[in-house]
Amino acid sequence: MRTNRAGDLRAEHIGSEVALCGWVHTRRDHGGVIFIDLRDVAGLVQVVLDPGVLPLAEELRSEFCIRVEGEVKARKEGTVNPKLGTGEVEVGAGSVEILSRSETPPFQLDEYHETDEQLRLKYRYLDLRRDSMQRNLKLRHELISAIRRFFDGEGFYEIETPMLTRATPEGARDYLVPSRVHPGRFYALPQSPQLFKQLLMVAGFDRYYQIVRCFRDEDLRADRQPDFTQLDMEMSFVDQEDVLEVTERMFKSVWKEVMGVELADFPRIPYSESMERYGSDKPDIRYGLELTDLDEVFAATEARVFRSVLDDGGAIKAITVPGQGGLPRKQLDAIVDDAKALGAGGLVWVTLSSEGLRSPMDKFFSDAERKGLVETAAASEGDLVLIVADKRKNVVYKVLGGLRTRLAERFGHVPAYEPENPDYWKFAWIVDFPWFDWNEDEARWDPIHHPFTGVVEDTAPFLETDPEKVISKSYDITLNGWELASGSIRIHDRDMQSRVFKALGISDEEANEKFGFLLDAFKFGAPPHGGIAPGIDRIVALAAGETNIREVIAFPKTQTAFDPLTGAPSTVDEAQLKILHLRSTAPSPDQES
RNA sequence: GCCCCAGUGGAGCAGCUAGGAGUGCUCAUCUCCCUGUCAAGGAGAAGGUCGCCGGUUCAAAUCCGGUCUGGGGCGCCA
Numbered sequence: 018m019r020t021n022r023a024g025d026l027r028a029e030h031i032g033s034e035v036a037l038c039g040w041v042h043t044r045r046d047h048g049g050v051i052f053i054d055l056r057d058v059a060g061l062v063q064v065v066l067d068p069g070v071l072p073l074a075e076e077l078r079s080e081f082c083i084r085v086e087g088e089v090k091a092r093k094e095g096t097v098n099p100k101l102g103t104g105e106v107e108v109g110a111g112s113v114e115i116l117s118r119s120e121t122p123p124f125q126l127d128e129y130h131e132t133d134e135q136l137r138l139k140y141r142y143l144d145l146r147r148d149s150m151q152r153n154l155k156l157r158h159e160l161i162s163a164i165r166r167f168f169d170g171e172g173f174y175e176i177e178t179p180m181l182t183r184a185t186p187e188g189a190r191d192y193l194v195p196s197r198v199h200p201g202r203f204y205a206l207p208q209s210p211q212l213f214k215q216l217l218m219v220a221g222f223d224r225y226y227q228i229v230r231c232f233r234d235e236d237l238r239a240d241r242q243p244d245f246t247q248l249d250m251e252m253s254f255v256d257q258e259d260v261l262e263v264t265e266r267m268f269k270s271v272w273k274e275v276m277g278v279e280l281a282d283f284p285r286i287p288y289s290e291s292m293e294r295y296g297s298d299k300p301d302i303r304y305g306l307e308l309t310d311l312d313e314v315f316a317a318t319e320a321r322v323f324r325s326v327l328d329d330g331g332a333i334k335a336i337t338v339p340g341q342g343g344l345p346r347k348q349l350d351a352i353v354d355d356a357k358a359l360g361a362g363g364l365v366w367v368t369l370s371s372e373g374l375r376s377p378m379d380k381f382f383s384d385a386e387r388k389g390l391v392e393t394a395a396a397s398e399g400d401l402v403l404i405v406a407d408k409r410k411n412v413v414y415k416v417l418g419g420l421r422t423r424l425a426e427r428f429g430h431v432p433a434y435e436p437e438n439p440d441y442w443k444f445a446w447i448v449d450f451p452w453f454d455w456n457e458d459e460a461r462w463d464p465i466h467h468p469f470t471g472v473v474e475d476t477a478p479f480l481e482t483d484p485e486k487v488i489s490k491s492y493d494i495t496l497n498g499w500e501l502a503s504g505s506i507r508i509h510d511r512d513m514q515s516r517v518f519k520a521l522g523i524s525d526e527e528a529n530e531k532f533g534f535l536l537d538a539f540k541f542g543a544p545p546h547g548g549i550a551p552g553i554d555r556i557v558a559l560a561a562g563e564t565n566i567r568e569v570i571a572f573p574k575t576q577t578a579f580d581p582l583t584g585a586p587s588t589v590d591e592a593q594l595k596i597l598h599l600r601s602t603a604p605s606p607d608q609e610s
Numbered sequence: 611g612c613c614c615c616a617g618u619g620g621a622g623c624a625g626c627u628a629g630g631a632g633u634g635c636u637c638a639u640c641u642c643c644c645u646g647u648c649a650a651g652g653a654g655a656a657g658g659u660c661g662c663c664g665g666u667u668c669a670a671a672u673c674c675g676g677u678c679u680g681g682g683g684c685g686c687c688a
Binding site for chain 2: 236
């Protein structure tokens with residue numbers, strides 16, 4: 018049907034007769050001559066048609082699917098288009114055939130108009146014709162392909178695990194699938210293949226990976242979809258260092274192959290340092306705006322707010338924003354509102370100008386405190402210092418960590434997308450996570466990672482005494498402020514596992530009920546093992562310079578987990594429910610009030 | 611569950627702060643003109659219950675309340 022792809026034509030093809038198939042991208046009708054930009058998966062080429070010879074050319078419209086035969090010709094001097102890869106040539110059409118007409122598209126498929134996302138998703142098959150989506154999905158394919166090549170070269174097997182599996186009571190909300198043959202019972206779609214990959218280790222497949230769909234019924238974000246793709250990986254007979262080494266080498270290999278960039282070694286940042294410096298466990302280290310600690314400066318303060326925070330064992334921290342000391346009051350108030358929205362009781366701003374220090378709190382500061390504040394916060398004339406104090410240290414981190422990314426965006430600290438620049442890619446390992454997190458609502462210790470996460474030996478005695486001091490063998494990868502991957506060395510020792518369950522307040526019976534099949538497996542010679550699971554959607558989005566993962570997913574869902582293309586989720590027939598032994602308690606649309 | 615932003619001919623925007631006739635811009639669509647454009651150009655035309663419901667007012671795209679949808683965030687996401 019065709020001899021070449023339109024976007025592939027180059028000067029070397031001049032003189033050859035070609036047949037091309039594709040879509041009418043744009044039409045420029047000059048009366049006596051008509052230019053068509055013909056688009057296919059490889060790109061655009063200009064086709065020149067003489068309507069006197071080919072009257073059908075008059076009928077061509079946007080997005081008609083057509084076939085053209087003709088000769089590749091050199092463009093005359095002065096008519097070369099440097100913006101196109103095919104810009105040195107054009108195709109003189111000898112014949113044209115309309116394969117399929119098109120209605121006028123509901124939106125324009127150019128890169129000059131941002132289109133409402135709901136409309137894009139409803140007509141996703143048209144949206145995907147756009148250049149940026151074609152590029153993103155191509156990049157996604159190339160990245161996944163390079164990942165598979167890497168693991169293949171390292172002796173990993175790709176092994177599939179079930180989609181219909183058992184509900185897990187902890188973690189994210191499950192998507193459930195009712196069983197027809199087992200009335201009243203449900204499968205769950207996997208939140209991750211976590212337990213299966215551990216069983217594969219017990220089974221002796223000591224290097225496993227899988228590009229796998231996972232499902233979590235939680236609210237959506239720019240970097241979260243209800244179904245998403247993970248690069249799931251697990252290894253036996255390894256310690257943390259081995260997993261970090263192979264994972265880092267994988268990213269370097271993939272980036273070199275696909276992005277053409279040699280990545281620097283990933284820095285390793287202990288969790289506690291990350292929180293102290295950035296107020297986040299997924300810091301964007303492409304810019305400064307680091308947190309400074311003002312506890313010392315105000316150690317003897319008389320200012321009541323700070324005094325009570327320090328007396329309660331809290332923290333006073335600040336961010337210095339260079340050059341923003343002249344911000345109008347209204348915008349300072351907006352930052353205070355942002356801080357409150359993030360959970361702060363308040364925020365104290367301090368501006369430094371030639372007239373000195375200005376702040377709503379200034380009258381409560383001593384001269385020594387003013388001096389100490391300026392020095393410790395490394396502020397100079399023209400700067401803005403934002404101070405958050407709270408008796409709960411994690412609130413201070415959360416507020417300043419949240420403000421830091423907002424301020425960086427607003428005041429232009431975030432570097433522009435520059436994929437060919439190795440310095441643009443700020444990967445980092447976050448290591449030495451605490452094992453436990455105090456759950457205020459339930460008044461118990463919860464795992465930060467998951468219940469099978471290994472314990473750093475030196476800190477194991479704290480399991481029974483001070484859970485907050487237990488450090489886990491878990492690790493994250495962050496890239497430019499996004500969490501890309503989480504992983505851990507797992508517990509393979511039954512005694513250690515029951516000590517951990519005990520610390521979590523999970524009884525033996527409960528553990529057996531929930532995870533019995535895994536614990537049983539560990540009775541039969543479980544190897545030491547560990548792994549990691551990077552998120553493919555996030556990797557691709559960052560690589561493509563996108564700020565949300567919908568741009569790298571062919572058919573994503575909206576923020577309410579709705580698919581405007583298919584209309585999913587939909588209602589189903591009573592008969593269908595009956596077979597599944599289900600009855601809906603949802604109010605019918607006309608009953609709602 | 612909560613907070614913020616948006617919704618105006620087919621698409622993208624402006625108009626809203628300070629109420630006064632659906633006013634404007636870019637693109638698309640249709641008709642006509644045009645042989646070198648490349649986001650072609652020129653002339654003309656058609657196309658809108660200003661998301662929806664209610665309120666205030668002599669008068670609402672504009673002010674107020676509610677609601678729906680989309681987006682960003684908090685909670686949630688072992």
